[in-house]
Amino acid sequence: MAGILFIISAPSGSGKSTLVSQLRTLVEGLDFSISYTTRAPRGSEENGREYYFTTREEFERMVKADDFLEWAEVFGNYYGTAVSALRHAKEQGKDLLLDIDVQGALQVIHKMPQAVSIFILPPSPEVLEKRLKNRSVAEKMTDESVIQKRLAGARGELKQVWEYKYALVNDVLENAVEEMKAIVLYERGEQDSAELAASCRTDAASAKLKAVLEAFQE
Numbered sequence: 001m002a003g004i005l006f007i008i009s010a011p012s013g014s015g016k017s018t019l020v021s022q023l024r025t026l027v028e029g030l031d032f033s034i035s036y037t038t039r040a041p042r043g044s045e046e047n048g049r050e051y052y053f054t055t056r057e058e059f060e061r062m063v064k065a066d067d068f069l070e071w072a073e074v075f076g077n078y079y080g081t082a083v084s085a086l087r088h089a090k091e092q093g094k095d096l097l098l099d100i101d102v103q104g105a106l107q108v109i110h111k112m113p114q115a116v117s118i119f120i121l122p123p124s125p126e127v128l129e130k131r132l133k134n135r136s137v138a139e140k141m142t143d144e145s146v147i148q149k150r151l152a153g154a155r156g157e158l159k160q161v162w163e164y165k166y167a168l169v170n171d172v173l174e175n176a177v178e179e180m181k182a183i184v185l186y187e188r189g190e191q192d193s194a195e196l197a198a199s200c201r202t203d204a205a206s207a208k209l210k211a212v213l214e215a216f217q218e
Contacts, residue, residue, distance in 0.1 A: 003089070003090045003095065003096075004096075004115075004187055005086060005095070005096050005098065005108070005112060005114075005116065006030070006096065006097045006098065006118065007098045007100065007105050007108055007109065007115050007164075008098065008100070008118050008180075009101060009102050009105040009117070009120070009157075009164070010119065010121070010122075011102075011121075011122065011128065011150070011153065011154030011157045011158065012135075012150045012154065013122065013128050013132040013135060013150065013154070014122045014128065014131075014170055015120070015122070015131070015170045015173070015176075016099060016120050016170075017099065018173065019120060019170060019173070019176055019177060019180055020032070020097065020099050022173075022177045023177060023181060023184070024097070026177070026181055027181055029093070029095060030094060030095055030096075030097045030184070031085075031088065031089035031092060031094040031095065031096050031097065032096075032097050032099070033081050033085040033086075033096055033098050033099075034048065034049070034051060034052055034085075035051055035052070035079050035081050035100065036051065036059060036078075036080045036082065037051045037052070037053060037054070037077060037079045038053075038054060038055060038056045038059050038077050038078040039051075039053075039077035039079075040053070041053055056078065059071075059078045060078075062082075066083075067082055067083060067084075068080040068081060068082060068083060069081045069082065069083045069085065069107075069108060070105070070107040070111075071104060072101055072103035072104045072107070074103065075149070075150075075153075079100070079101060079104060080104070081098055081104065085098075095184075095188075101157075102157040102160050105117060106160065106163060109163060116184075116187050117163070117164040117165045117166065118165070118166045118167070118168070118183060118200075119161045119164040119167040119168075119202075120167075120168060120169075121158065121161070121167060121168070121169045121170065121209070121212050121213075122154070122169075122170060123170065123171035123212060124212065124215050125151065125215055125216055125218075127171075128154060129147065129151060132150055133147060155216050155217075158212075158216050162202055164202055165201065165202065166183050166197070166200045166201055166202060167209055168180065168200050169208050169209065169212055178196065179196060179200050181193075182197045182200075183197045183200060186198075
């Protein structure tokens, strides 16, 4: 069954990009939507591969033209998903995978309640802070205030987890990948994945999910 919209969100530093990359190698028929952004490329990023890098003026023109399925401003930069991405996936007989921030995801969830939304949580505030610090070193951004701002942002974003259909904790990479795979396959109708997928539903509110949320509230 093609045409399913999968939405993946997570606070910065939760390992979302790694999970999405591995999922795409394990599951066929997933078209990945490349977002537009006004931020500068990082490291080895290339235009048209990780993002479509554009100017604020061009981005705002596209907003006015209603070219985006969703868009948001995050840490001073615009990010958005073009409407054409969903149409392109359907034409190719594929499902569409959106790797987007919480602001944008909530827009899509409200516009398209039939979409399959998945929220990825870091295992603890301590692990998230360590990942953010490692990323900052790699990006040569050592400003501690930026790290604290992102930690505060993560606490706010985690409160939105109940808006999503599924949630999983990225504590063991291999397990998290298997859970994401199970969700995708189950939503496509494969009953062999039903039990694992069901354990990730937010309405099931697993003990692991509750523990992580409580840790971030402390």
